[in-house]
Amino acid sequence: MLSQIRHRIHNIRQTFEKASIDTLLVSIAENRMYLSGFTGQDTGFDESAGVLLISGDHLVLATDSRYEIQAQQEAEDFEVICYKKGLAKELPAILEKLGTSRLGFERRRMSVSQYDMIREQLTSVELVPVDNLCENLRECKEEVEIEAIRKSLHLAESAFSDFLENLESGMNEARAAWEIERRMREAGARSVSFPVIAAFSANAALPHAIPSERLMENSQPLLFDWGAVLNGYCSDISRTIVLGRADETFKKVFTAVYDAQQKAIEAVRPGAWTKDIDAAARNHLHEKGLDEYFGHGLGHGVGLAIHEAPSLSPVAERNVELKENMVFTIEPGVYLPDWGGVRLENMVVVRANGAEVLNSLDVKLF
Amino acid sequence: MLSQIRHRIHNIRQTFEKASIDTLLVSIAENRMYLSGFTGQDTGFDESAGVLLISGDHLVLATDSRYEIQAQQEAEDFEVICYKKGLAKELPAILEKLGTSRLGFERRRMSVSQYDMIREQLTSVELVPVDNLCENLRECKEEVEIEAIRKSLHLAESAFSDFLENLESGMNEARAAWEIERRMREAGARSVSFPVIAAFSANAALPHAIPSERLMENSQPLLFDWGAVLNGYCSDISRTIVLGRADETFKKVFTAVYDAQQKAIEAVRPGAWTKDIDAAARNHLHEKGLDEYFGHGLGHGVGLAIHEAPSLSPVAERNVELKENMVFTIEPGVYLPDWGGVRLENMVVVRANGAEVLNSLDVKLF
The missing domain is CATH 3.40.350.10 (Creatinase/prolidase N-terminal domain)
Structure with missing residues (x-):
């Protein structure tokens, strides 16, 4: 040290x-x-x-x-x-x-x-x-920091996997958020990196929904956004799942967001610019007629702080040239008022040959 | 509202x-x-x-x-x-x-x-x-606020009672702190009002000890300080217990701190001054030859914030005249290096005829 x-x-x-x-x-x-x-x-x-x-x-x-x-x-x-x-x-x-x-x-x-x-x-x-x-x-992490972030993320992912395996039907948002937090804390997280979001059905249309009494229902979007602090380092991940049969709207929105995330990940390399990475995802959603429902930036740096440089957003003050060992989230989302939303968030490291995705958990979990 | x-x-x-x-x-x-x-x-x-x-x-x-x-x-x-x-x-x-x-x-x-x-x-x-x-x-609370504080305190006390009933021998500080927090959160607390302190044996000599791997042992001081946030209002309580036989040092220190707290509570009334309340406890510890081991103020206001006015301390900038419906803690402590410490903390409201203690949980729990 x-x-x-x-x-x-x-x-x-x-x-x-x-x-x-x-x-x-x-x-x-x-x-x-x-x-x-x-x-x-x-x-x-x-x-x-x-x-x-x-x-x-x-x-x-x-x-x-x-x-x-x-x-x-x-x-x-x-x-x-x-x-x-x-x-x-x-x-x-x-x-x-x-x-x-x-x-x-x-x-x-x-x-x-x-x-x-x-x-x-x-x-x-x-x-x-x-x-x-x-x-x-x-902004650029040392390898030891990247390992610390990876461990923090894996802790968060394991907690969520365990939560899904023990899912009780009819759970409400507040209980679900707590069940995820409890597993992270019991696995050794000092704290959550931000209050866990569990947003079901129409609440999933609010990017920063506060967990409520709303119940989990079949065939509805169930959006989760969570992360841990482990040894000082933060993790941040989102998944959107559906229980039972996914309807056509869900399939269409999910596929568009999934592909937008892939396009952004593929665009990551040293020398690319943060606004171009954002645009790679946003342009794909534009082609699908959904970009107007993507109201936030594509991602943000993560490390000792849950939000740090660089910011990947069309309105960010700085357009940052990517350098090796930057770590940030890629989290496109589409939010349809009164229906719900889909957000999919991974964490990546900029490597010489492109993005290394730090996540182990599948993006599609249903 | x-x-x-x-x-x-x-x-x-x-x-x-x-x-x-x-x-x-x-x-x-x-x-x-x-x-x-x-x-x-x-x-x-x-x-x-x-x-x-x-x-x-x-x-x-x-x-x-x-x-x-x-x-x-x-x-x-x-x-x-x-x-x-x-x-x-x-x-x-x-x-x-x-x-x-x-x-x-x-x-x-x-x-x-x-x-x-x-x-x-x-x-x-x-x-x-x-x-x-x-x-x-x-600084002076409305009755509806006092009720909110009382509920927050009772939630914290119930969580601790349940923790004690399910105590496993050999638990470490970090686990004990988590077990108390978990019970408060599951009972509906939005959060803890500050990170739970569980400090055993010599660690109990540090007034703000961070929970560690140290194990609970018989005949040693076990100091807990915890509180909840419920509907925006904070609670704050400390208890010090011993498992098995209490030795003479523990009995002497506990009795002195207990009596010091009583003296302070008895001194509370509208028109008294915060420094006099502090002095009531401190003078008692002085008589017992222990005041040099009481290194912090006697208490602080609690409400929407965990630390608010008035401050009851010999070094506080303001010496405040007590008014009806002020709510504050009374928490004398004695800390002996290498041995441990005893802190006992209750919450009181200033009423026309003196202090109303908001706590239901006994101060002596062993």
Whole structure:
């Protein structure tokens, strides 16, 4: 682990000059873990398990007494400093030791009230907002990360297979979602990577349906979207099944979405662009007269965060050139109001010769 | 529900003049629910299910398409506006309709990057940081809220009783924590109010121990701290038990903590001060020579948030005069390094004649 961390630290330091900073304050939990190995979790938007302070020649992890032992054990390369009165008050002394004059901070994760407190304490340090310094490094995964994602995905798939084998008829959405979560947790997942979606019949037309009391019925679309967090890494998968006989609408929609997913997977290779991958799926649905019912992007990066770069969407701000070892979802969907929907989601890695699909579970399960 | 929401809206509007604002942007999820009834959840620190915009005569809930139907159903008094390009871009049009010139925003929940985006869009509106406008209203609970908290607590207690009845010897901490969580979730809790703590033997000396592989052993302190979220309301409870024979250290520490909790409960009444309640427990532990092992505050408010005002601590910034219908925890603890610890936590409501303890579960369970 240590050599990886050192490699990442080396890389993040390479970004300092362009960002005009000499020290970086890392407060986003995934970046903190990526750069230090410390797995402490923030339990709320205004709660923090600590921050990293990375300068050209110092590595500091500042946290409170709750996390002190864990931080020392996990972040071996870092000097652990325990603050008693909160970060803002103790920051001047730490930064003086580091010789900081321009401190980069992740503005996505700093509240205005934190900023005001820190600003008040730091009279001789310039605060420099930065965006995505570490996120950009995380876009291409190391092999050890890809293996961690694969394990997280296989855990999620095994849980779902077991759920299907033990399916009771007449189960409602909320119970189904829980039965999937329960199996992931009992198999060792620290948590779900997002609340499990189980959406039946017309509810499957809502891409982010909240599980309700609606019952599972034969011949209706049953849409599931779920994932686990295992050793810090997320997985994300969707399947849509039908019990009993599939009607013509289901067959038509399912086949169109399935083929759209295949077209997108086939388009993946280093040097292709994210908007082209999205278009490969979207154009196929257009040919089938269904593209107007595909209202979201094709996919998103997955790693330490459930949603990370790159975004594969026609409206994404960045059109990203694919590089080897990027990991993202490919999840076309077609949603027909009052009928339901079909979404099929796999995870892929960009390899030299094209996409490697990380999933083991069949896409067609009925 | 509607008359409650209207009452709350009336109260929040009363705070505008002192805060020098004519409109309030509400982005903290608990405040959003309290003031509108909308139960959408933010799934991450940079993710939002929407915001409220409350002016003197308008109520707007701005959200995205994922939450549109839910928002319309739950927030009956609010005009639901669905943004397509994110809040910042559509805010100017909404605020023009509201006639806003001074917009209060909750600076604890607004990131610097959000602030920068909004600031860029709003050329003729003054942005005014505000703190705790709604949190202060939430400090004293309505009876319907107290009942919701009571139900959440009873669910958590029933889950724990069932866990104890089915206790398997040799269980480890992680498994025990999961067994408690599983029972709360299966009884209808939307989630745990914080990750369940199960800390055995020397691990019980760490107030925020993370459940590990450590096994349950006879004659050792077994500390549990857990709670549920039910219908939006949190519960929080701790118990420390021993299996088999309790040794003299355990008996001495348990009795001291138990009595300290009693002293604090007896001190609760309208007009008393939070620091006095803390001192009632702390002084008792001082008499027993154990106060140096009680390293945290005595308690905290609980409601829609698991930690809210008031804070009962010797180092709290505010010393708060207790008012009727405040709800908070009373949780003294004594932690002996290398031995373990005892924490006992109940939830109380301030009533005209003193504390009403919301718990049904015995404090002494061995």
